[in-house]
Amino acid sequence: MAGEVFRRFLGDHRRGLVGWSVAVAAVTAMYSSFWPTMADTTDLMEQYVDAMPGFAEAMGWSDMTTPEGYIDGTVLLLVPILMMVAAVGIGARAVAGDEEEGALELVMAYPVGRTSLLLQRFAATAVYTGVLGTVMFLVLLGLSPVLDLDIGAGHLAAACLATALNALCYGTAAFAIGAATGRRSLAIAGGAALAVIGYLGNTFALTIEDLEWMRFGSAFYYALDPDPLVNGVDPGYTAVLVAAPAVLVALGAAVFGRRDVLV
Amino acid sequence: MTAVGRAGVGPSPAIEISGLTKSYGRHRALGGVDLRVREGEVFGFLGPNGAGKTTTIRVLLDHIRRDAGEVSVLGRDPRTDGVALRREVGYLPGELSMTSRRPARDMLAFYARLRGGVPRAHIDELAARLDLDLKRPVRGLSKGNKQKVGLVQAFMHRPRLLILDEPTSGLDPLLQQEFLAMVREAREAGTTVFMSSHVLSEVHDAADRAAIIRDGRIVATEDMDALRARAVHEFSIRFAEPLGPGDAAEFSALDNVREVRADGDQLTCRVEGSPDALVKLAARRTVLLLSAVEPDLEELFFTHYNNGAQDAGTRDASGGEG
Numbered sequence: 229m230a231g232e233v234f235r236r237f238l239g240d241h242r243r244g245l246v247g248w249s250v251a252v253a254a255v256t257a258m259y260s261s262f263w264p265t266m267a268d269t270t271d272l273m274e275q276y277v278d279a280m281p282g283f284a285e286a287m288g289w290s291d292m293t294t295p296e297g298y299i300d301g302t303v304l305l306l307v308p309i310l311m312m313v314a315a316v317g318i319g320a321r322a323v324a325g326d327e328e329e330g331a332l333e334l335v336m337a338y339p340v341g342r343t344s345l346l347l348q349r350f351a352a353t354a355v356y357t358g359v360l361g362t363v364m365f366l367v368l369l370g371l372s373p374v375l376d377l378d379i380g381a382g383h384l385a386a387a388c389l390a391t392a393l394n395a396l397c398y399g400t401a402a403f404a405i406g407a408a409t410g411r412r413s414l415a416i417a418g419g420a421a422l423a424v425i426g427y428l429g430n431t432f433a434l435t436i437e438d439l440e441w442m443r444f445g446s447a448f449y450y451a452l453d454p455d456p457l458v459n460g461v462d463p464g465y466t467a468v469l470v471a472a473p474a475v476l477v478a479l480g481a482a483v484f485g486r487r488d489v490l491v
Numbered sequence: 492m493t494a495v496g497r498a499g500v501g502p503s504p505a506i507e508i509s510g511l512t513k514s515y516g517r518h519r520a521l522g523g524v525d526l527r528v529r530e531g532e533v534f535g536f537l538g539p540n541g542a543g544k545t546t547t548i549r550v551l552l553d554h555i556r557r558d559a560g561e562v563s564v565l566g567r568d569p570r571t572d573g574v575a576l577r578r579e580v581g582y583l584p585g586e587l588s589m590t591s592r593r594p595a596r597d598m599l600a601f602y603a604r605l606r607g608g609v610p611r612a613h614i615d616e617l618a619a620r621l622d623l624d625l626k627r628p629v630r631g632l633s634k635g636n637k638q639k640v641g642l643v644q645a646f647m648h649r650p651r652l653l654i655l656d657e658p659t660s661g662l663d664p665l666l667q668q669e670f671l672a673m674v675r676e677a678r679e680a681g682t683t684v685f686m687s688s689h690v691l692s693e694v695h696d697a698a699d700r701a702a703i704i705r706d707g708r709i710v711a712t713e714d715m716d717a718l719r720a721r722a723v724h725e726f727s728i729r730f731a732e733p734l735g736p737g738d739a740a741e742f743s744a745l746d747n748v749r750e751v752r753a754d755g756d757q758l759t760c761r762v763e764g765s766p767d768a769l770v771k772l773a774a775r776r777t778v779l780l781l782s783a784v785e786p787d788l789e790e791l792f793f794t795h796y797n798n799g800a801q802d803a804g805t806r807d808a809s810g811g812e813g
Contacts, residue, residue, distance in 0.1 A: 232604050240591055330588030334644070337552050337582035338605040339574045488515075488555040 233340060234348035238355060241318060245356055248314040249363045255310055256367045259302040263375050266298055282435045295377045296457040299368075299387075304452060307364055308391045312423050315357045315399025320415035322349040323484065324406025333490050342489075346407055346481045353399055354473070361392025379457055386456035393469035394451035398423045400473035404480030410489065447472065503566065505530040505652050505683035506551065511560035513546055513707075520546045522707040524560070528685055533678050535694030535701030535715070536687040543707040544687040545585050548656050551685075552582060565652055578606070581645035585656035585687070587637050589629040595640050596625035602644045609648045617643040620669055634661040646673060653677060655686040659693050671697050692785065695719075720764050725784040728758045731777035745769060 238245075266273065270293040277284040277292065291297030323346065326332045335345065365388035369381055402419030406412060429442030430449040443449040450469050454462035506528035513521040521543050528534045538544050549555040551564050553573035562569055567576040591598055596614075603609035618625050623639040632640065638661040645653060653674075659667045674684055674697045688694050694701055695715070702712040739753040742760060745768045751760040756779075762769055766783070773781070 232601065236601050239593075243592075329590065330584070330586055331590060333554070333584045333586075333588065334582070334602070334641075335605070336554055337577060337580070337584070338602065339578040339607075340605060341574050486556070490549065490554050 231348065233335065233345055234352050237322065237349055237352040241321070241352075241356065244314075244318070245359060248310075248360055252307060252310055252314075252360050252363050253367045255306055256303050256364050257371060259306065260299060260368060260371050260375060260377070262302070263295060263298050263377060266292065267295075267376075285435065295375075295379055296383075296455075299377070299379070300452075300455065300457055303364075303368070304387060304391065304457070308394050308448065308451065309423075309427070311357065311360050311364075311391055311395035312398045314360060315353070315395040316402040316416060316419035316423065318356050319353050319399035319401070319403035319419060320406050320412050322353050322403050322406065323480075324410050324412040324415045327406075327410045327490060328412050330490065336489060342485050343481055346477070346484055350400070350403060350477050353403055354396055357392050357396045357399055360395070361388045364388045364391060383457050383460050386459075386461040389461065390451035390454075390456045390466070390469070393466065394447045397447035397469060397472045397476075398426070400476045404476040407480035408483035408487075410487070503530060504528055504563070505532075505565060506534075506685060507561070507563045508547070509561045511547070511550065511562060512558045513550065513555065514558060520707055521550075521557075524704070524707070524709055526702055526709055526712075528683060530683050531678070531681055532699040533674060533684040533686070533694075533697050535691075535698035536685060536704065537691060537694065537701055538687075538689065538704035540689050542704045544689075544704055545656055546707075547704070548585075548654055548685075548687065551654060552577065552580070579651040581648065581650035581653045583641045583645040583653075583655040583658055585660075587641045589632070589637050589640065592628050592630055594626050595623065595629050595632070598629050598640065599625070599644055599647070603647065606648050613647045613649070614643060617646055617673075620673065621666060635663065635666070638662055639666070642670065642673075646677065649677075649680070649682070651682060653682055653684045653686070655684065657688055657693075658686055659688070667693075722786050723761050723763045724766065724786055725761050726759065726766060726769060727780075727782050727784075728773050728778060729780040730756045730758070730773075731779055732756060734758060742769070742772060745772065 273292040292301055323332070336342075365385055368377070368379075368384045368388070371377070372379060372381075372384065398419050401422050402415040405418040406415030409415070425442065426446035426448050429439070429444075429446035430452065433439035433442040443453070447469060450465040454465050456462065504527045506526065508524050508526040511521055511524040511526075512519070524543070524547055526536075526547075536544055536547070546555060550557050550562060551569055553569035553576075556570065564576050565579055569576055589598070595618075599614050603611075603614065614625075617623075618639075621639040621642060623636060623643065627636075629637065629640060638658075642658065645655065659670055662670060674686070677684060684697075686694060686698070691701075698715050700712065700714055701718070702709050704710070733756045734753045739751050739758070742748055742753075742758065743751045747763045747765070748769055749761045749763070751758065758773075760769070762783075770781075
C-alpha cells in the first residue's frame with residue numbers, strides 16, 4: 229500500500245513527462261550544438277557584448293568565448309525556464325488540479341491520510357522534475373565530446389542539479405499554494421509570479437542597484453550565480469534550494485490537513 | 492460517548508449524527524442535522540438537490556470538517572480516526588471524475604491496493620453482474636459505465652458500511668434492479684447501507700428506513716413500511732359505460748378514498764394505502780383501464796406532516812426555498 233498514490237500519480241502523468249523530456253532534450257541539444265560555430269566567431273560576439281554591456285550582463289553573456297560561458301548564456305538561460313514551467317504545471321495539478329476536477333474525491337475516501345497523500349504527491353512532483361534534470365544532463369553528457377565542450381561530467385551534473393532544484397522550488401510553490409487553497413489557477417499564478425520575480429531578480433534587476441536585493445528571493449540566483457559549470461556544486465546555495473521546497477511543502481501540508489476538501 | 496446507543500434497543504448505530512452544522516462563508520449548508528442509522532439496515536437519505544445530502548456525506552468521510560455537532564461513524568469520529576474508519580467504508584461519490592487513459596481493471600487494481608488488497612474474484616464477479624467491460628479505458632466510458640466502475644470499487648472489499656451518493660443515476664432500469672439486488676445481498680451479509688437520492692423510487696424498494704433533509708435539516712425520519720402503507724396513489728379508472736349520478740358517492744363512501752371525480756366514463760380519485768376496496772367496488776362494473784400514479788416524495792412526507800401541523804415550524808426555521 230505504501231507509495232501507491234505516488235506511483236499512480238507519476239504513472240498517470242507519464243505522457244506529459246515524456247513530452248517535457250523531449251522539449252528539454254531538444255532545447256538543450258539545439259543550443260549547445262551551436263557551440264562549434266560560436267567558437268569560430270568569438271570576435272564578433274565580443275564586439276556585440278562590448279556594444280551592449282548592460283544587456284549582455286543581464287542575459288549572462290559576459291563570457292561567450294568559453295564553452296562554460298556559452299552554455300551558461302544559452303542552455304542555462306532557456307532550459308531553467310522550460311523546466312520551471314513544467315514543474316509549476318505538475319505542482320499545480322498534484323493537489324489543486326485534481327481537487328477541482330473531483331479526482332481527489334475517491335482517493336480521499338480510502339484509508340489514506342491527508343499528510344501521506346500530500347507527501348506522496350510531492351515526491352512524485354520532485355521525481356518528475358528530477359527526470360527532466362536527468363534528461364538535460366544525459367543530453368549534455370552525450371554531446372560534450374561531439375561538440376568539444378570539454379566540461380567535466382561532475383560540473384555538467386552540478387548545473388543540471390541546480391536547474392532541476394530551481395524548477396522544483398517554483399513547482400513546490402505552486403504545489404503548496406494549491407494544497408492550501410484548492411484552486412489550480414491560484415497555484416499556477418502564484419508559482420509563475422514568483423518565477424517571474426525570481427527570474428527578473430537574477431537578470432535585469434542586477435543592472436539596477438536599488439533592485440539588487442531582489443536576487444535573494446530568487447531561486448535562479450541560488451541555482452546559477454555560483455556558476456556550477458565552472459565551480460561544481462555549491463553546498464550552501466544548494467542547501468537553500470533544498471530547504472525552500474521542504475518549508476513550502478510543510479506549510480502546504482499544515483493548511484491542507486485542516487481545511488475542507490472538494491467544496 | 493456518542494457511539495453508545497441511548498435507546499438501548501438493537502445494536503449500536505452505524506452512523507450517529509447530532510447537532511451537525513456547517514457553513515461555507517455566509518451560506519449555511521447544514522443547520523443542525525440529527526440522524527441515526529442502525530447497524531445492518533438500509534437507510535435512504537432523501538432530499539432535493541442542494542438540501543445538504545452531499546455535505547453531510549462528506550463530513551462522514553472527513554472531506555469536510557464540521558463547525559459543530561457530534562459525528563460517529565462505526566463508533567469512530569471521522570475527524571480524528573478517518574483512516575481507520577475509511578478502511579471499513581465503501582463510498583460511491585455523487586459525481587465521479589475519471590480521467591485516466593488506463594483500463595478500468597488497472598484503476599480498480601490501484602484502488603484495491605490502496606485497501607491493502609482485494610481478491611480479484613470479487614472485482615470480476617461484480618463487473619460481470621453489472622456487465623462492465625474492464626478492458627476499456629475509463630476516460631472513454633459513458634456515464635452509466637463510469638457509475639458501474641464506481642459501484643464495483645465501493646462494493647469490492649465487502650465493507651461494513653456502504654455510503655452511496657445517488658447510486659442509481661446513469662444506470663438503466665435493468666441495472667438499477669441488479670444494483671438493488673446487490674444492496675439486498677449486502678444487507679443480508681450484515682452491511683449497513685446509507686444511500687442518498689433526490690427521488691423516492693430509488694430507495695423505495697431497498698430501504699428499511701428513510702430520512703428527508705431539506706435546507707440543511709432533517710425534517711422527517713420514517714419507517715419505509717409505514718410510509719408505503721400511507722402512500723397516497725392517484726387512481727384513474729375508465730369504465731365501459733358512463734357513470735351514473737349516484738356512482739361517485741358510492742366511491743366516496745369508501746374509507747380510504749378521497750377527492751373522487753366522475754366525468755363521463757372516467758373516474759379519478761386518491762387512495763391512501765391499499766386500493767383493495769376501490770378495486771373490488773370498481774370490479775362490479777366493466778373496467779376498460781386502470782392506472783395509478785406513484786406518489787412523489789414531497790407529497791408522501793408532507794401530507795403527513797401538514798396534517799400534524801409539524802411542518803410549519805420546520806419551514807420557518809429553514810428559511811427560503813432553495
